[in-house]
Amino acid sequence: MKLPEPKSPYGTRGRPDQSRAAILKAAVREFSKEGMAGARTDAIARAARVNKALLYYYFKDKESLYGAALDYAFGQLSEHMTEVLNRELPPGEKVLIYVANYFDFVASHPHFRNLIQMETMRAGQGSPHLQRVAKRYFMPLYTRLGGVIRQGVASGEFRPIDPMQFIPSMVALVVFYFISAPVMKTVTGFDPLSPERVAERKAAVLDFVSAALFQRLPKGEPK
Amino acid sequence: MKLPEPKSPYGTRGRPDQSRAAILKAAVREFSKEGMAGARTDAIARAARVNKALLYYYFKDKESLYGAALDYAFGQLSEHMTEVLNRELPPGEKVLIYVANYFDFVASHPHFRNLIQMETMRAGQGSPHLQRVAKRYFMPLYTRLGGVIRQGVASGEFRPIDPMQFIPSMVALVVFYFISAPVMKTVTGFDPLSPERVAERKAAVLDFVSAALFQRLPKGEPK
DNA sequence: TTATCATCTAACTAACCGGTTAATTAAGGC
DNA sequence: GCCTTAATTAACCGGTTAGTTAGATGATAA
Numbered sequence: 001m002k003l004p005e006p007k008s009p010y011g012t013r014g015r016p017d018q019s020r021a022a023i024l025k026a027a028v029r030e031f032s033k034e035g036m037a038g039a040r041t042d043a044i045a046r047a048a049r050v051n052k053a054l055l056y057y058y059f060k061d062k063e064s065l066y067g068a069a070l071d072y073a074f075g076q077l078s079e080h081m082t083e084v085l086n087r088e089l090p091p092g093e094k095v096l097i098y099v100a101n102y103f104d105f106v107a108s109h110p111h112f113r114n115l116i117q118m119e120t121m122r123a124g125q126g127s128p129h130l131q132r133v134a135k136r137y138f139m140p141l142y143t144r145l146g147g148v149i150r151q152g153v154a155s156g157e158f159r160p161i162d163p164m165q166f167i168p169s170m171v172a173l174v175v176f177y178f179i180s181a182p183v184m185k186t187v188t189g190f191d192p193l194s195p196e197r198v199a200e201r202k203a204a205v206l207d208f209v210s211a212a213l214f215q216r217l218p219k220g221e222p223k
Numbered sequence: 224m225k226l227p228e229p230k231s232p233y234g235t236r237g238r239p240d241q242s243r244a245a246i247l248k249a250a251v252r253e254f255s256k257e258g259m260a261g262a263r264t265d266a267i268a269r270a271a272r273v274n275k276a277l278l279y280y281y282f283k284d285k286e287s288l289y290g291a292a293l294d295y296a297f298g299q300l301s302e303h304m305t306e307v308l309n310r311e312l313p314p315g316e317k318v319l320i321y322v323a324n325y326f327d328f329v330a331s332h333p334h335f336r337n338l339i340q341m342e343t344m345r346a347g348q349g350s351p352h353l354q355r356v357a358k359r360y361f362m363p364l365y366t367r368l369g370g371v372i373r374q375g376v377a378s379g380e381f382r383p384i385d386p387m388q389f390i391p392s393m394v395a396l397v398v399f400y401f402i403s404a405p406v407m408k409t410v411t412g413f414d415p416l417s418p419e420r421v422a423e424r425k426a427a428v429l430d431f432v433s434a435a436l437f438q439r440l441p442k443g444e445p446k
Numbered sequence: 447t448t449a450t451c452a453t454c455t456a457a458c459t460a461a462c463c464g465g466t467t468a469a470t471t472a473a474g475g476c
Numbered sequence: 477g478c479c480t481t482a483a484t485t486a487a488c489c490g491g492t493t494a495g496t497t498a499g500a501t502g503a504t505a506a
Contacts, residue, residue, distance in 0.1 A: 016452075016453060016454090019453080019454080033347075033348055034260060034348070035258055035260060035261065035344075036261075037257060037258060037260045037261030038258070038259075038260030038261065040492090040493070040494090041493075041494060041495085042492095042493075042494090050454080050455095051454065051455045051456075052455090052494090052495085053454075053455065053456085053495085053496080053497090054453080054454060054455080055495095056494090056495065056496080057452095057453075057454075061494080061495075062494065062495085114344070114347065117344060118344065120402060120403050120405075120406055121258075121337070121340060121341065121344070121402065123403075123405035123406050123409075124256075124337065124404075124405045125256055125257070130405065130406065130409055131409060134406055134409040134410050135409075138406065138409075138410050139410055142410050142411075159434075161427075162423075162427065164407075164411060164413075165423070165424065165427035165431075166427075168399060168400050168403060168407065169396055169399075169400075169427070169428075169431055171399065171403070172395040172396055172398075172399030172400070172403075173392055173395055173396070175395075175399070176391060176392075176394065176395030176398070176399055177391050177392075177395070179343060179344065180343050180346075180391060180394070180395075181347075182343075182346035182347045182353065183343055183346050183353065183357055183361065184391065186346070186353055186354060186357040186358075186361075187357050187361050187362055187365055188365075188387060190387075200385075200388070201388065204384075204385065204388035204389075204392070205392075207435075208388075208392055208435045211382075211434045211435045212430075212431045212434045212435055216439055239482075239483060239484095242483080242484085263462090263463070263464090264463075264464060264465085265462095265463075265464090273484080273485095274484060274485045274486075275464090275465085275485090276465085276466080276467090276484075276485065276486085277483080277484060277485080278465095279464090279465065279466080280482095280483075280484075284464080284465075285464065285465090
């Protein structure tokens with residue numbers, strides 16, 4: 001008799017955590033599309049089907065909401081990639097599987113990808129979130145992946161490469177393709193985000209990385 | 224009989240073309256730092272040491288000024304890289320020299336680099352300048368460089384790579400390092416933009432590209 | 447029933463920001 | 477000298493936007 005009627009899902013008296021989550025999700029979308037400066041709090045509220053004042057009930061201000069969106073995106077990414085790093089594998093396989101998983105994550109999370117890139121650009125002007133995000137999410141991944149690479153170099157499986165050069169290169173190969181897809185579409189006429197093209201890209205990245213990573217004439221053809 | 228002489232187009236108060244140039248230069252700086260949405264016309268005017276209304280005397284609106292800044296940056300880049308493509312060289316050398324020159328240009332033009340990256344990101348939400356910029360500046364470079372690569376593949380000097388994969392990879396390796404420098408600085412503690420680090424990066428990029436580009440056991444060690 | 451508290455909103459405000467207007471200054475042509 | 481035109485500015489305007497306020501609403505427990 002007092003069943004919660006399935007009227008407007010959010011709005012008056014919805015599940016509070018659901019409202020908060022809706023706001024965060026909308027914030028990720030809006031910030032990833034327009035950037036911190038271009039995003040409009042009204043647009044976020046509208047997309048979350050919530051009054052704008054509710055944003056300020058759950059988050060201190062626009063900047064904090066942006067920070068929460070960052071933590072959300074980086075947290076997901078970090079969690080996923082940490083899991084990959086935890087697997088018991090020899091360095092060569094581990095790096096390639098890391099790259100493949102990273103590629104898949106970036107490919108399947110367009111909002112996260114854009115949000116992260118936006119923040120990367122904003123870091124140059126001193127974003128107040130840079131320190132936290134870098135230390136909490138990047139540092140651990142960077143350190144551990146760097147360790148794997150040094151291991152591979154030491155064992156002679158890898159060419160004598162510097163992790164501080166290799167890791168940004170690897171990230172660049174994965175991320176940049178998606179970031180520049182709209183431009184590429186205009187230049188080439190093809191849609192770089194079609195499943196076939198994305199699969200092609202993934203293969204090309206793994207080929208490119210393998211060529212740069214492994215010693216010439218590797219004993220085992222890497223997966 | 225008397226040829227239509229350009230009737231003293233400029234030259235009243237101050238140097239007018241100097242004012243216009245100052246505005247453009249300030250616009251490049253401001254837009255490259257804050258993006259189209261984040262940039263403030265007042266800040267541009269202040270930086271150009273000019274009244275804000277003068278922006279609107281020389282440019283239709285903020286969007287047009289942004290477009291002019293883009294044309295300025297892309298024009299410089301395009302001009303420089305076209306000159307490199309015009310040199311008479313075998314494919315292998317040409318590609319490596321292209322990469323090296325591109326790297327140097329990006330390294331020495333931080334504002335252009337950021338502005339271009341900003342526009343690349345904005346292209347996703349349909350920038351009104353994408354078509355023009357892509358057709359006028361990217362297309363010619365892309366087509367010609369693609370031709371050089373196909374030539375190298377056909378002659379057996381290069382591995383069987385697809386220009387549509389190789390070119391974005393090459394751009395990614397060059398650009399991404401600088402874009403993510405602030406983050407890297409926070410993560411590693413080193414300054415990735417110091418001359419020594421930049422030189423290291425250039426070597427690493429050329430090594431990385433060479434490894435991916437050339438057939439194994441190349442007859443001549445590429446420069 | 448009622449007091450309480452977390453959740454949520456309509457309506458408002460102060461500041462900001464892109465763009466305009468009308469006036470002013472310099473210089474050349476006549 | 478005066479008119480025209482290009483160059484430049486101070487002052488302003490109106491829409492937008494981040495952020496606030498004062499209160500409503502409903503669930504819960506006493």
